[in-house]
Amino acid sequence: MIYYVIKRLLAxxxxxxxxxxxxxxxxxxxxxxxxxxxxxxxxxxxxxxxIRASLGLDQPYLVRFGHWLYALSQGDLGTSIFTGLxxxxxxxQRVEPTIALTLFTLVIxxxxxxxxxxxxxxxxxxxxxxxxxxISVIGFSVPxxxxxxxLIGLFSIQLEWLPVQGYKSISExxxxxxxxxxxxxxxxxxVYMALIARITRAxxxxxxxxxxxxxxxxxxxxxxxxxxxxxxxxxxVPVVTIIGIGVALLxxxxxxxxxxxxxxxxxxxxxxxxxxxxYPIIQxxxxxxxxxxVIVNLLVDLSYTLFDPRIRY
Amino acid sequence: xxxxxxxxxAAGAPSGAPVRGRFRDALRRHxxxxxxxxxxxxxxxxxxxxxxxxxxxxxxxxxxxxxxPPGEQWWFGTDMLGRDVYSxxxxxxxxxxxxxxxxxxxxxxxxxxxxxVTGFVRWIDxxxxxxxxxxxxxxxxLLAIALIALTEASLQNVIIAITITEVPRVVRLVRSLVxxxxxxxxxxxxxxxxxxxxxxxxxxILPNTMAPLLVQATYICASAMITxxxxxxxxxxxxxxxxxxxxxxxxxxxxxxxxxxxxxxxxLFLSLTxxxxxxxxxxxxxxxxxxxxxxx
Numbered sequence: 001m002i003y004y005v006i007k008r009l010l011a012x013x014x015x016x017x018x019x020x021x022x023x024x025x026x027x028x029x030x031x032x033x034x035x036x037x038x039x040x041x042x043x044x045x046x047x048x049x050x051i052r053a054s055l056g057l058d059q060p061y062l063v064r065f066g067h068w069l070y071a072l073s074q075g076d077l078g079t080s081i082f083t084g085l086x087x088x089x090x091x092x093q094r095v096e097p098t099i100a101l102t103l104f105t106l107v108i109x110x111x112x113x114x115x116x117x118x119x120x121x122x123x124x125x126x127x128x129x130x131x132x133x134x135i136s137v138i139g140f141s142v143p144x145x146x147x148x149x150x151l152i153g154l155f156s157i158q159l160e161w162l163p164v165q166g167y168k169s170i171s172e173x174x175x176x177x178x179x180x181x182x183x184x185x186x187x188x189x190x191v192y193m194a195l196i197a198r199i200t201r202a203x204x205x206x207x208x209x210x211x212x213x214x215x216x217x218x219x220x221x222x223x224x225x226x227x228x229x230x231x232x233x234x235x236x237v238p239v240v241t242i243i244g245i246g247v248a249l250l251x252x253x254x255x256x257x258x259x260x261x262x263x264x265x266x267x268x269x270x271x272x273x274x275x276x277x278x279y280p281i282i283q284x285x286x287x288x289x290x291x292x293x294v295i296v297n298l299l300v301d302l303s304y305t306l307f308d309p310r311i312r313y
Numbered sequence: 314x315x316x317x318x319x320x321x322x323a324a325g326a327p328s329g330a331p332v333r334g335r336f337r338d339a340l341r342r343h344x345x346x347x348x349x350x351x352x353x354x355x356x357x358x359x360x361x362x363x364x365x366x367x368x369x370x371x372x373x374x375x376x377x378x379x380x381x382p383p384g385e386q387w388w389f390g391t392d393m394l395g396r397d398v399y400s401x402x403x404x405x406x407x408x409x410x411x412x413x414x415x416x417x418x419x420x421x422x423x424x425x426x427x428x429x430v431t432g433f434v435r436w437i438d439x440x441x442x443x444x445x446x447x448x449x450x451x452x453x454x455l456l457a458i459a460l461i462a463l464t465e466a467s468l469q470n471v472i473i474a475i476t477i478t479e480v481p482r483v484v485r486l487v488r489s490l491v492x493x494x495x496x497x498x499x500x501x502x503x504x505x506x507x508x509x510x511x512x513x514x515x516x517x518i519l520p521n522t523m524a525p526l527l528v529q530a531t532y533i534c535a536s537a538m539i540t541x542x543x544x545x546x547x548x549x550x551x552x553x554x555x556x557x558x559x560x561x562x563x564x565x566x567x568x569x570x571x572x573x574x575x576x577x578x579x580x581l582f583l584s585l586t587x588x589x590x591x592x593x594x595x596x597x598x599x600x601x602x603x604x605x606x607x608x609x
Contacts, residue, residue: 018447252454
C-alpha cells in the first residue's frame with residue numbers, strides 16, 4: 001500500500017512537469033516585453049536592455065525555465081502586469097468564494113446525483129430512470145451560463161426567492177452565504193450531476209445483474225440493503241472515478257459561473273485578466289487549477305482501496 | 314435488442330448490409346436520434362441560406378430602435394445598438410456549426426495519426442502519452458483561454474485552441490483501440506507473414522477504429538460548440554465583429570435584467586443545436602456499438 005502511494009505520487013511528477021513546461025512556454029511566448037513595460041515610456045534602448053538583463057529575460061529558454069521553477073518552489077508565480085501585485089497575493093485574495101462555490105457544488109451534486117443514479121438503475125426503464133436520462137441529456141447540452149440566466153430569470157426576477165447576483169462570505173452569516181450560493185451551484189452542477197448520475201446508473205446496472213445480488217435477494221434481505229450494501233458498494237469505483245474526472249468540468253464552469261453571478265473569485269480574476277491581457281495571472285490560475293485537478297484525481301486513485309478491498313497494490 | 318443484431322455485431326463482418334440494418338434498428342429504437350438529425354439539418358440549412366431567411370445585415374446599427382422587445386417587426390427584438398437579434402442569431406449559427414465541425418474533423422485526424430503511431434511504436438508512446446496526460450490535466454476551458462490569450466482573437470485561432478484541447482482525448486481512444494486490435498489473431502497473422510507495418514495499419518487497424526472515432530467526433534463537435542460559446546461569452550473567443558451566439562449573449566451580460574430575450578434566443582438556439590448533435594451521437598453509438606448500448 002505504502003509502495004503504491006509512493007509510486008502514484010511519483011507518477012504525478014511527469015504530468016505536473018508537462019503542465020509546468022506548458023504554462024511556462026505560454027508565458028515565454030506571450031506577446032509584449034515586460035522589460036519595456038517596467039521601463040516606461042521615456043526609457044532608452046539601453047535602459048530596457050539593462051532591465052531585461054536584470055530580470056534574466058535575455059537568458060536562453062531552458063535557463064529561464066529553471067529560474068521560473070525555482071521561483072515557483074518559493075511560492076512566486078510572478079507579478080501581475082496590470083496591478084503590479086504578486087499573482088499569489090491576487091489569487092489568495094480571491095480564493096475563498098471559489099472554494100465555497102466549488103465545494104458546495106460538489107457536495108450537493110454528489111448528494112443528488114448518486115441516489116438518482118441508484119434509483120434509476122433499480123427501476124431501469126421506469127419513469128424515474130427515463131427522467132434521469134432525459135435530464136442528463138439536457139444537462140450535457142445547455143451551457144452553464146444559459147442555464148444560469150434561466151435560473152436567475154425564474155427564481156430571482158420572477159419569483160424573487162433568491163438574490164440575483166453577488167457573494168456573501170460565511171462570516172456575514174450562514175443563511176445569506178447559502179442563499180447566494182444556491183443558484184450558482186445548481187447552474188454549475190447540472191452537467192456534473194448529469195455525468196455522475198449516468199455513470200452511477202450504468203455501473204449499478206452492471207452490478208445488479210451479478211449472481212451475489214440475486215443471492216442477497218433470495219436469502220430475503222431488504223431490497224434497500226441489497227441496493228446500498230451490496231450493489232452500490234461494488235459499483236463505487238467508476239462513480240468515484242467520474243467524480244474526480246468531472247472536477248475539470250467544475251473548474252472550467254467556475255470561470256463562467258462567477259462571471260454571470262458577479263462572484264469575486266478566481267474565475268472572475270481570470271476573466272478580468274483576459275480582458276487586460278494580464279498573462280502572469282492567466283498562467284498562475286492555469287497552473288493552480290491544473291495542480292488541484294491532478295491532486296483530486298490522485299486522491300481518487302488512492303481511495304479505491306477503501307471502496308474495494310480486492311484492489312491491493 | 315434483437316438477437317440478429319447481436320449476431321451480426323459478434324461476427325463483426327465489415328459487409329454493408331447488416332450494418333445498415335443495424336442502423337435502421339437503432340433509429341427505430343431511438344426516435345430521438347431522428348429528432349436530433351432533423352434539427353441539425355434545419356440548423357445547417359439556415360446557416361447556409363441565412364441571407365434569404367428574412368434577415369437584414371446582422372451588423373447594421375440603428376441607434377433609434379435600440380432594445381426593442383421581440384415583436385412583429387423584430388422577431389427576436391433588437392440589441393443595445395439597434396441591431397436585429399434575429400439576423401444575428403441566424404448568422405451566428407454559421408460560427409457555431411463551423412467551429413464544431415472544424416474542431417471535430419481536425420482533432421479526429423490529428424488524434425488518429427498520433428494515436429496510430431503511439432499504439433504501435435513503444436518508445437514514442439511513452440513520451441507522447443506523458444505529454445497527453447499533462448495536457449489533459451489542464452481543464453479544457455482554461456487551456457483554451459490560455460492559448461487564445463497568446464494570440465489575437467480570430468475564428469481560426471478559436472478553432473485551433475479548441476482542437477488542441479480535444480486532441481488528447483482522441484489520442485487516448487485511438488491508442489487504446491490499437492492496443493486491443495494488435496492482439497487480435499488476424500493482426501498477429503499479418504505480422505507473422507511479414508506484412509509491412511503501414512499496410513497493417515491501413516488494412517487492419519484503421520478500418521476498425523472508424524466507428525468509435527465517428528461517435529467520439531460527434532461528441533467533440535457538441536463540446537466544441539459549447540466551448541466556443543463560453544470563450545466568446547467571457548471575451549476570449551470569436552471577435553466581436555462576427556455575430557456568434559456566444560457574442561450576442563456576452564454583449565447582453567449587463568442587460569439581462571431588462572432585456573432577457575437577448576440571452577434567451579441565442580441560448581435556445583445553441584442548446585438546441587448541441588442537444589441535436591448529442592442525440593445524434595447517442596443514436597450512432599448505439600447503432601455502432603450494441604454492447605455499450607445496453608449500458609448507457
